[in-house]
Amino acid sequence: GAVVSQHPSRVICKSGTSVKIECRSLDFQATTMFWYRQFPKQSLMLMATSNEGSKATYEQGVEKDKFLINHASLTLSTLTVTSAHPEDSSFYICSARDPRTPTYEQYFGPGTRLTVT
Amino acid sequence: LAKTTQPISMDSYEGQEVNITCSHNNIATNDYITWYQQFPSQGPRFIIQGYKTKVTNEVASLFIPADRKSSTLSLPRVSLSDTAVYYCLVVRDTGGFKTIFGAGTRLFVKA
Numbered sequence: 001g002a003v004v005s006q007h008p009s010r011v012i013c014k015s016g017t018s019v020k021i022e023c024r025s026l027d028f029q030a031t032t033m034f035w036y037r038q039f040p041k042q043s044l045m046l047m048a049t050s051n052e053g054s055k056a057t058y059e060q061g062v063e064k065d066k067f068l069i070n071h072a073s074l075t076l077s078t079l080t081v082t083s084a085h086p087e088d089s090s091f092y093i094c095s096a097r098d099p100r101t102p103t104y105e106q107y108f109g110p111g112t113r114l115t116v117t
Numbered sequence: 118l119a120k121t122t123q124p125i126s127m128d129s130y131e132g133q134e135v136n137i138t139c140s141h142n143n144i145a146t147n148d149y150i151t152w153y154q155q156f157p158s159q160g161p162r163f164i165i166q167g168y169k170t171k172v173t174n175e176v177a178s179l180f181i182p183a184d185r186k187s188s189t190l191s192l193p194r195v196s197l198s199d200t201a202v203y204y205c206l207v208v209r210d211t212g213g214f215k216t217i218f219g220a221g222t223r224l225f226v227k228a
Contacts, residue, residue, distance in 0.1 A: 004160075032214065036218075043204070043218045043219060043221050044161070044204075044218040045218070046217065046218070049213075091158070093160045093161075095160070095161075097214065103151075103163075103166045104149055104151055104166055104210060104214075104216075105163040105166065106161075106163065106216070107163075108160030108161050108162065109160050110159060110160050111159060111160050113158070
């Protein structure tokens with residue numbers, strides 16, 4: 001099946017700094033990618049929908065100036081957490097749909113564990 | 118988009134069949150039902166998708182009654198490695214792809 005990768009798998013940063021997380025579709029082109037955040041023992045929360053060549057669509061309550069999303073190519077979307085604070089520590093997961101797949105299956109990346117100290 | 122409700126947790130033993138039921142009372146005509154499995158510190162993995170009646174693949178079956186207000190994921194002969202969180206999602210693809218994760222069901226398989 002289709003593969004989505006994320007980099008880095010885990011990152012530790014200091015409070016006030018910015019962190020960039022990459023999400024790549026390895027063997028398919030994705031015009032749309034999704035970014036989720038998951039806190040321990042909780043479900044996934046959709047943060048935003050990343051659209052290639054246009055602005056991302058953010059879910060209600062998600063600060064677009066804090067979580068910058070760029071989808072510059074059909075295989076790469078990036079999430080930048082700006083001025084990170086300890087409360088931004090979480091598991092960030094991206095997903096994409098392969099247009100060749102006949103189902104509504106989303107292919108998820110392995111996730112990025114962000115720890116802000 | 119229809120909110121989903123599942124049991125918070127379930128326990129089972131190896132070799133048993135496990136059925137996890139999800140309610141989605143406000144599902145719309147064009148919505149589909151999908152199920153995902155998630156292990157700790159990993160991204161979710163697609164299990165199965167259905168619209169109505171019964172769908173079966175190599176790992177699970179999905180039963181959807183005629184009113185489509187609920188669905189049941191059936192895992193035959195579970196093993197310890199099936200211990201995971203299972204999510205039921207309603208998917209809508211009109212006017213843009215949309216889906217929302219519910220709380221999920223934490224399945225614990227015991228030896």
